[in-house]
Amino acid sequence: MLSEALHKKFDQLVSRYPLKRSAIVPLLLYAQDEVGCVSEEVIAEVARRVDVRPIEVIEVIGYYSMLHRQPLGKYNFQVCTNISCMLRGADDIFDYCKTKLGIKHKQTTPDGRFSLEEVECLGACTGAPAMQVNYDFYENLTPAKIDAVIDDLKKK
Amino acid sequence: MAGYNNPMGNSPLEVKVISKRFGLPDSMSLKTYVQNEGYEALKKALSMKPDDVINIVKNSGLRGRGGAGFNTGMKWSFVPKQSPKPKYVVCNADESEPGTCKDRPLMEYDPHQLIEGIIIAGYAIQSNQGFIYVRGEYRYLLDIIDRALAEAQSGGYLGKNILGSGFDFALCTHTGAGAYECGEETALLNSLEGLRGYPRIKPPFPAVVGLYGGPTVINNVETLSNVPHIILKGAEWYAQLGSPKNGGTRLFCLSGHINRPGVYELPMGFPLRRMLEEIGGGIPGGKKLKAVIPGGSSCPVLTASEIDVNMDYDSVAKIGSMLGSGGVVVMDEDTCMVNLMGRIMHFYAHESCGWCIPCREGTSWLNHMIERFHGGGALPDDADTALDVSYNILGKTLCPLGDAAAMPAISILKKFRGEFDEHLKLGHCPFEKKAVSVA
Amino acid sequence: MNGQTHDPRFVILDLPPKEENLQVPGPYTRSPSLSPRVNPSAPPVTLTIDGQAVTVPAGTVVIEAAKQAGIEIPSYCYYPGLTLQGACRMCLVTIEKMPKLQTACTTIVAPGMVVHTETEEAKNARKAMLEFLLTNHPLDCPVCDKGGECELQDAVFRYGAAETRFMETKMHHDERKFSSLVYYDWPRCILCYRCVRVCDEGLDVNAYGIGFRGAHSEIIPNQGEKLECEECGMCIDVCPVGALTSGTYRYKTRPWEMTYTGTVCNHCGDGCKTTLAIRNNKIIRANNRDHSGFNGEFLCVKGRFGWDFVNSDQRLTAPLIRKNGHQESSTWEEALELTVARLQGLLREHGPASVAVIGSNRTTNEENYLLGRFARTVLGTNNLDHHRTADFPSLVGALTVPQAHDRHATMEEIGEAHSILVVGNDPTHQHPLIAYQIRHAARNHDARVYLLNDREIKLLRQAKQFVRVPEGMGADAIRALAGTPAPRLAANANDLNALREKLQREPETVIIFGDEIKGKTVADLVQWGLSLPGRTRFVALGDYANSRGAADMGLLPDVLPGYRALSDQSARDRMEATWGAKIPHLPGRDIRAILKGIDSGEIKALLVFGSNPVKTFKLAKGHLGKLAFLLVAELFPTETTETADVVLPATSFAEKSGTVTNTCGQVQALKKTMRKAGTRSDLEILLALARMMGHAWGYRTTDDVLREIIARVPGYAVPLPSLLVGRAVATQPTGAPPELSSDDLIFSSRDSLFTSGTVGRFSWALNSVDEAKRPYGHIF
C-alpha cells in the first residue's frame, strides 16, 4: 500500500506536465524512496496514473541506473570511482568499504542495512574521492571518515 | 557531514559574475537575490522586444556551457516565431560529465539567478513553459530549486502576467534517475517525455521540433545563469570579459592531482598553465605533470607539453581538444594512462544507451579490452585494435556519446602509446607500485 | 545546431487528442523516432546515386531512392513502413558536401544531392558495424533457424568481416520461451527493434519493450517472462537474424531443404497471400516474406501458424460408410457407388424436392460453382444454401444502381483510405488484415476511423469517434444516420448527428459492415452512403476464406451464379445453355428451411460439403438422424460426420488448386502445394458423382471450370493470366437478387483470432497459446 502522502505527491507531479507520461521517472523515484524498490505494485500504479501499459514503465525502469526492482539496503553506499575520484584514491576507498561492510559491488548486508555500489561520476569531482549514501553526499573521503559514517548510521 | 562541502575554490585571479553572490548570507533566498540586483534583468527584458533580447545574447558571445559551445543567442534565433505547438525552454541540469561539478553550486547557492535566466529565455522565444531537468543524484537541489520557484512565483516573477507585463511563464523541476546519456539534449527530451533516454534523429533539431513536438530551447545551467548579467550590463560588457567570440567568464572545475581542487570563475581564454600553477597551486608532492583533460572526460587529453593554451573554445579546439564542460582533470607523472583509459571506457560502456551499434558494442569492447590489457593480459595487437575500434566508433554513431568515448581513447592511445607497449613488455602495469593516492 | 525549418514530412509526437475525450495511446506515444512521409503533391526530386540520376517523390529517404535505382544499401533497423531508428548504422553512405558519413535510412533526398554508396569509407564503416555486431554474436549459424536466410550472414558475406579481433568473453543468456510460438535468443539479437516496432506500430499490441541499457539491452515481453499478444508472429518474420524463432518451425529444417508455393490462407475472409514451405510432403512454415499480396508481410496467428491442421493426424484419409450402424472404412469406389445408388433411389421415390445440398465457406469457387450445377441439374433441386455470414447479395443488389457497381472497396483501398466507418464486427478478431489495414491508414496518413458498434473493440484506439448503440439496434442506427429519427436511439442522437456531419465532410469514405447489417438495412446504408458528398465505397465482412465466393457462385436457393435471381428467365436460360440441362425454376429451401424439412421428414437426403451444420446451427443430437441419407465431405470427423451414411475425406486448401474470393470481392488463386494420400477434392468428388449419375461435364482441369466461370458468371470476367501469376483481381458483381427472406439466415460465427471453425479445433498452434483461453473479444 502506497502512503497517502505519496498519492498526493503523485497527483501533484502528474499535473505538472502537458503529457502525463512525462511523470513516470519522478513517480518511480519517489515511490522507490518510500517502498524501497520499484515493486510490482508501484509499476501498476504508475502505469495507471499516467495511462500507459505496464511494459512501458518496465522499459523505463530498466534504463535508469537509480531505479531498482529489488530492494537495496537501508543505506546504499554509492562510491564514485570515476576519473577525478580514481586519481585521488577512490579504488582504495571502495575496497575499504567492501572490507568494512563485508559485501561486494551491488550486494546487501544480510541484515538489510547496508548495500554497496560502485557508481559513475556523482558531480563531486572537486571533493574527490566522494560517495553518496542514499541522497547524501560525503566528500574528501578517508577510511576514518567512512568509519565515522558507518558508526553514525548504525546508531540511527 | 551530509550535504555539500563547499566546492568553490577561492583565488584573487577570479572574475566573479555568476558566482558573485555565492558567499552572501542566505544566498539562495529571494530576499538576498533581490537585494543584489535580482530580477532587475527580467524587468529590463520584459520591457524589450523579444528579438532584441535574443540579439543581445547573440552579440555577447555567450556560448553554451554544456559542452558543444554553440552561440546561445543564435540557438534561440532558430526557434520559429509562429508555431502551432507550444514552445518550451528546458534547462539541462543533468551535469554528469566526469570531472564536472559546476552547475551544482549554481543551483545550490544562487537558484534565482538560474530561474531568472530561464524566464528571460522563455520571454525571448515567447514560450510559456519551462522545465529544469536535474540529475537524480542531485535530490537535495530539487528541494532548493522548488523552494526558490515558489518564492519567485509569490514574488510575481513567475506564473501568470509576470510583473504586470502580460507574459506568462510556468517553470518546474524534473528529476532524472541516473543516466549520463540523458544529458544529451534529445535524449533528455525523450526522458522528459517519460520514455527511455534514447537520442532522437536530427534533423529536425529541438529548436524546431523538440519537447512534445514543439520548438524547444535547451541550455545548460551555467549558460542560463549568465543571461541576467548580459541583459543587465549589455553585450559588449560581457563580450569583453572573455576573448574574441568567447564572451564572459566560465566556471572551471579543477580536480585530480592538484593542490587546490575547486570550482573557479575565470575569464574565457585564461591560460591553462596559470590555471594549474597559480590557481590550482600545482601538483601535490611536487610531482611532475603528465596530462590534463581540459573539459571533462569526453575531451581528448593534453600532454604536459600542450598546456600553453588559452582556455576558450577556439584555442583549445585548435590544438585538437575541446573546452567541453569545464572539467579540468589533472594527472601527475605516476598516473597509469592505460588504467585511466580503462576507467573512462568503463564509464562510456556503462552509460551508452545501447541504441546504436558502434557505441553499444564498441565501448563495451574497449572497456573489456583495456581492463584486460591493464590487468596483465595484454596481447600484441591490442593497442592497434583499440585504436581501430575507436576510429570505427568515431563519427558513426547517432549521438555524440560515441564520439565522446572515441576521442579520449584515440588521444590516449596515440599520445601515450609508450605506456601500452610497456604494459605489453612487462606483462603488468608499470605504475602499480609507484601510484600513491593523495587521500 | 542549424536552422532547419519544420519539416511537415515528419510525424511528430503530439499531445493526446482531447477531441471526443478518447484516450488514444496511439502508436506514436512510445516511439522516439519518426516516420518518413512521401509527399506526392510536391515536385519530385532528382538526385544522383552512384552516378545514376534518380527521380523520386519529395520526402523519400535515400535508402528507398537507391532501391528504386536498383542499388541496395544494407540495413537492419530500417524497415519500410516502420518508424525510423538510425540505430544500426549499417546504411552509412557518403554524401557530397556533408562532413561525415550519413545514414541513408534517415536522410531525406534533396535536389542535386550526390550520394556514393560504395566509397571505401562507407564500405569500411559497414564492415566495422558488422565486426561490432559479431562481437557478442554466438556464430551458431550451423544450428540457427535463420541460417541461409539471415541478413547478418548475408552482409558478412558481402562485406567480409568474418575474421574477428574480439578476444573477450562473449556475453551469454539462455534462450527464453516467450510463448508456445515465440522464442527469444538474446545473444543472437542485434537490437534493430523491428519486432518492437512491428508489434507496436503494425499490430498496436505493444507486447515488446526494451530492457536494461547499453550492451545489456534486451528485448522484453510484456508479461514478465511471457508475451501476451495476438501471437501473429510478425516479430519472428521481421527479425533479420535468428533471435526470434518460431515454436512451430524451430530446429525443423534448413530453408533450402523446403519447396515454396505461394497460395492463399484458408482461414478468414481477408485472403492473405502466404507462402507455404513444404518438406517431405508436410507444411513446415508459412509466411509472406516476398510481400506478394495485398497483405505485404502481414499474416495473423492463423495464417502464420494455424495451417498445421493440414498436417494433423486426425485428418480423414479413407471414406467411411455406415454398415450396421457403424461407420467403417471403405474404398472410394464403394463409397461413391453407394452414394449414387442411395441418391438415385431417393430421387425416384420422393422426387428432387426431398434432396438438399449444403455448401462450404472454404471450398473454391470452382467447387462451389460445380456444387450449384450438381444440385440444380443433376439432382434437379434448388434446395441449396450455405452458412451465410454476410449479406453479400444485398450489398451487390444495392450497388447495382447507375455508376455504383464499382463502389466495392478492395483490400488495398482500405489501407489507402482517408476515412473509414466500421459498423459492427470486431475486425481485430474476425478480419485481422482489415484491422491491420485500418491501423495502417490511421498511422501512415492520419485516416479518420469512425466506429459504430454495440461493444468496445480494439480499433477504438484508432477511432476518432465511437458511437455505441445497444445490441440489435444496428438497423435503427443506420436509419438514424440517414436522417430518419430513431426514437429508440434517442440517447445516441447527438453522437449519430455528429458522426453524420463528420462523414459529410469527408472527401471519400470506406464503409465496412459486419453481419449486424443485413437485408433492407444494407440498402439503407448503401443509399445513405452513396448520398454523401464524398466518394463512398463498401465492404461486407463475411467469415472464412470463400464466403464471398459461395455467394458469388450462387450457393443459394434463389440466386444463380453472379447474383442473378433464379426468377430471372434470361439468367436461367443463360445457365441452362451453359450447363446443357434444365434448372428448376422455383426457389428451393434456404438453410433454415432445409433443416426444418429434415425435422418434418420432407427432406430425405442431404449432401454436406465442407460444413458442420450440427455445430453451426446448434442442432439437437439426432436431428440429422431423421435423414434417410446423409453424405458429408470433410477434412475431419465432426459433429455432422458422426451421423453420416457416407463420409468422404476431402483435400484441404493446401492440396488443391482453384480460386477463392475474399470478402472484398477479390479473386486469387490457390496453388496445390502437396498431396494427402486417400483424399479427393470436392471438385473431383463432384465430377465423379456427376459422371456416375449420367452427366458428362467434360471439364478436364480446374482451370476449365475457372474459364467457364470467367466466361459465364456476370462480374467474373477477370484475366486468367493475372490470377495465375498470383495477383488479386477485383470482381465487379451486379445483379438484382431477391430480398433477404429472413434475418436469421445471416450470422457470423464470431471466430476469434485463435479459432477458425472446425479446422481451428485441429490446429495445435492455435490451441497452444494462452491467449486462446481468454474470452472472445479480449483486448491485448
Ligand SMILES: Cc1cc2nc3c(=O)[nH]c(=O)nc-3n(C[C@H](O)[C@H](O)[C@H](O)COP(=O)(O)O)c2cc1C
Ligand atoms: C552524451 C552527452 C551528455 C551530455 N551531458 C550534458 C550535461 O550533463 N549537461 C549539459 O548541460 N549538457 C550536456 N550535454 C550537452 C547537451 O547535449 C547540449 O549541448 C547542451 O545542453 C546545450 O546547452 P548549452 O548550449 O547551454 O551548452 C551532453 C551531450 C552529450 C552528447
Ligand code: SF4
Ligand atoms: S552513440 Fe548510439 S548507443 Fe551511444 S549513446 Fe548515442 S545513440 Fe546511444
Ligand code: FES
Ligand atoms: S538502416 Fe539506417 S541506421 Fe539502421
